Amino acid sequence: MQFVDEFRDQAAVIAAIQAIRLRASRRWTLMEVCGGQTHALLKSGIADELEDLIELLHGPGCPVCVTSTERIDAAIGLAQRPGVLLTAFGDMFRVPGSQMSLAGARSAGAAVRPVYSPLDALAWAQRNPRQEVVFFAVGFETTAPATALAVLQAERLGIKNFSVLAAHVCVQPAMEAILGAPDNRVQAFLAAGHVCAVVGYRQYAELAARYHTPIVVTGFEPYDLTIGLLACIEQLESGRCDVQNCYPRVVAEDGNPSALRIVSQVYETCDRDWRGFGLLRGGGLRIRPDYAEFDAERRFAMPAEKAEEPGRCRGGEVLSGRIKPTACAAFGIECTPDRPLGAPMVSSEGACAAYFHYRGLRLPHSAAPRQVQS
Amino acid sequence: MSEREPIRGSAAEGLACPVLNDGAGERITLAHGEGGRAMRRLIADFIRPRLGVAAPQTLEDAVVLPAIVGPPVLTTDGFVVSPWKFPGGNIGCLAVYGAVNDLAVRGAEPIALTLALILEEGLPLTVLGEVLDSAASAARRCGVRVVAGDTKVTPRGATDGIFIVTTALGRLVEPSPGGAGLIRPGDRLLVSGPIGRHGVAVLAAREQLGFCPEPLSDCGPLLPAMNALRAALAIPRAVRDATRGGVAAVLHEWAADCGHTLAIDERQIPVSSEVRGVCELLGLEPLHLANEGTMVLAVPPEDCDAVLQNLREQPGMEKAALIGEVRPRDVVPVVVRRALGREQPLIEPVGAPLPRIC
Numbered sequence: 001m002q003f004v005d006e007f008r009d010q011a012a013v014i015a016a017i018q019a020i021r022l023r024a025s026r027r028w029t030l031m032e033v034c035g036g037q038t039h040a041l042l043k044s045g046i047a048d049e050l051e052d053l054i055e056l057l058h059g060p061g062c063p064v065c066v067t068s069t070e071r072i073d074a075a076i077g078l079a080q081r082p083g084v085l086l087t088a089f090g091d092m093f094r095v096p097g098s099q100m101s102l103a104g105a106r107s108a109g110a111a112v113r114p115v116y117s118p119l120d121a122l123a124w125a126q127r128n129p130r131q132e133v134v135f136f137a138v139g140f141e142t143t144a145p146a147t148a149l150a151v152l153q154a155e156r157l158g159i160k161n162f163s164v165l166a167a168h169v170c171v172q173p174a175m176e177a178i179l180g181a182p183d184n185r186v187q188a189f190l191a192a193g194h195v196c197a198v199v200g201y202r203q204y205a206e207l208a209a210r211y212h213t214p215i216v217v218t219g220f221e222p223y224d225l226t227i228g229l230l231a232c233i234e235q236l237e238s239g240r241c242d243v244q245n246c247y248p249r250v251v252a253e254d255g256n257p258s259a260l261r262i263v264s265q266v267y268e269t270c271d272r273d274w275r276g277f278g279l280l281r282g283g284g285l286r287i288r289p290d291y292a293e294f295d296a297e298r299r300f301a302m303p304a305e306k307a308e309e310p311g312r313c314r315g316g317e318v319l320s321g322r323i324k325p326t327a328c329a330a331f332g333i334e335c336t337p338d339r340p341l342g343a344p345m346v347s348s349e350g351a352c353a354a355y356f357h358y359r360g361l362r363l364p365h366s367a368a369p370r371q372v373q374s
Numbered sequence: 375m376s377e378r379e380p381i382r383g384s385a386a387e388g389l390a391c392p393v394l395n396d397g398a399g400e401r402i403t404l405a406h407g408e409g410g411r412a413m414r415r416l417i418a419d420f421i422r423p424r425l426g427v428a429a430p431q432t433l434e435d436a437v438v439l440p441a442i443v444g445p446p447v448l449t450t451d452g453f454v455v456s457p458w459k460f461p462g463g464n465i466g467c468l469a470v471y472g473a474v475n476d477l478a479v480r481g482a483e484p485i486a487l488t489l490a491l492i493l494e495e496g497l498p499l500t501v502l503g504e505v506l507d508s509a510a511s512a513a514r515r516c517g518v519r520v521v522a523g524d525t526k527v528t529p530r531g532a533t534d535g536i537f538i539v540t541t542a543l544g545r546l547v548e549p550s551p552g553g554a555g556l557i558r559p560g561d562r563l564l565v566s567g568p569i570g571r572h573g574v575a576v577l578a579a580r581e582q583l584g585f586c587p588e589p590l591s592d593c594g595p596l597l598p599a600m601n602a603l604r605a606a607l608a609i610p611r612a613v614r615d616a617t618r619g620g621v622a623a624v625l626h627e628w629a630a631d632c633g634h635t636l637a638i639d640e641r642q643i644p645v646s647s648e649v650r651g652v653c654e655l656l657g658l659e660p661l662h663l664a665n666e667g668t669m670v671l672a673v674p675p676e677d678c679d680a681v682l683q684n685l686r687e688q689p690g691m692e693k694a695a696l697i698g699e700v701r702p703r704d705v706v707p708v709v710v711r712r713a714l715g716r717e718q719p720l721i722e723p724v725g726a727p728l729p730r731i732c
Contacts, residue, residue: 116581348657
């Protein structure tokens, strides 16, 4: 498959791993920002292969995971109102709120429907004019253009029964919070390739210089990841702290100007509560007053309820790179993908889920791979 | 109610019972499930002719069958697929193949089938006709007769168009696969064709994902392949059609039954480019997706080549492949070797696969 197979080529990946081995004079601590990268690094075995030379701290780039319990409760509250259909990406369904998940709410009679795109939610609203259709807009800058587009389409088509519960988050304030923390251990970042596809990477230059930390824009296939890691190691070994693009087939320096234009037309930055970080200045996007009629928060008077994060879940520390998922006492025992205590165990980008699926039951050496032969 | 008063069906359709005709064609009414004349005529004039030669002269509530030689094998299955029609089949052939495949993989030859229809009020008769035609054609292909049936109609909204429950009776023909309990270390694991096709076809049809080319379901019979294996005396230790939960679910059930570790190699698993493309886009695992005409086999190592060769001679199974082997029990019940050569636990699917955020 074009644009996939060549970036999974085993020989190319092994060559890049060997190049890292040759270049690294010591063990470095890197953070991959995006949860998709965490999963790919563990699933491909690259994280294990380089464990002696690279300590990977897993970053906050799982929008499902950083969405606060309050926000999930608010979505469930909307879904439980008569006449409201709540739509969301499938990832959100099993994420626990303070009382239940969206999937649980649906079992109990709430109207919840998974969609593949906010435009599907809009089409649903168009077909069912008597139903209030709300799209639970979770995601980084990657998904914000699609929800902005849905709002613009709704306005253009005069659809009055569609609104968005915005839970969008912006990744750079979280990177800044990590670097600025007194106990920060991150020496270089693999920046999230798909976020950069939208926002570009020009804005990282100041951050890289201020904290003297290399930032390497990196993709998601095994070869992309090894090349990103190699670039980080090269910079660290030579004392540089540049912003470097190792995902040029997808990312341009200025991102995607059309996408950015519609995002800034519909959204404005706001402070947002992140799980694991607390209130992040400029850490979220909310709908501008011009589009208030499409803002579910304004449309449905929603009580501002404070929800406690689940006490036994250390997901916040995992998300900020302070602990590894396996350091949590509940990991794999009290907390599994079937019965998650927190979002990182159930999201397809969550670090706990990645450890559970790909590493939590690490194979003993006796089970070393053998060739299957007939 | 006056607008929707049941009227007589058109003579052309030959259906002399009350049906709704709202201009969009004739539809099922609650009367069709209430045991009176409407139901009798629906069965006699519409259902029975469509089941064609596969149906006997009388469609009884209970039927007496000739005595059979050998142990009887019985299976039952409910079908609620949405949408009712998908590229590569519809709920009618699915209901027949689903039940007959369950018999086939257990080593049984099908004898008779019952078909219970649960219809939603307002279902277009054209839909019912298409479903029945497809079921009849599948039954003919499997050489099995529909011997009894039932029809119920639920009020609008209580059923999603059409549900079908099939029960299939067969007789065990020796030699037959012994079952997962007999699987032992050294056995080879095979699949009969590219995996995940039904799951992707239904997903794409349900969500109208608009892929081109449209992914096709593998919905089809496993009986010819099982007959060929028996004729060649290449008898697997265990066979299972990898329906809901996909190949991963079968492997997990087998690992629990036999107490060994099942190890597969991702690079050897056949996956069509359509399925792969959909899985890449939506973040799905082909091993977790449903199949409806693809089976997993565990075979003794010495029979592996013969089984593979026989499978590959079957139409649609040209891509049958060896995907792994059985090992003494390790800490992990099912492992998959990923593309870069590393082994990882293969997780059991949790519920239905859901689309990813990005």
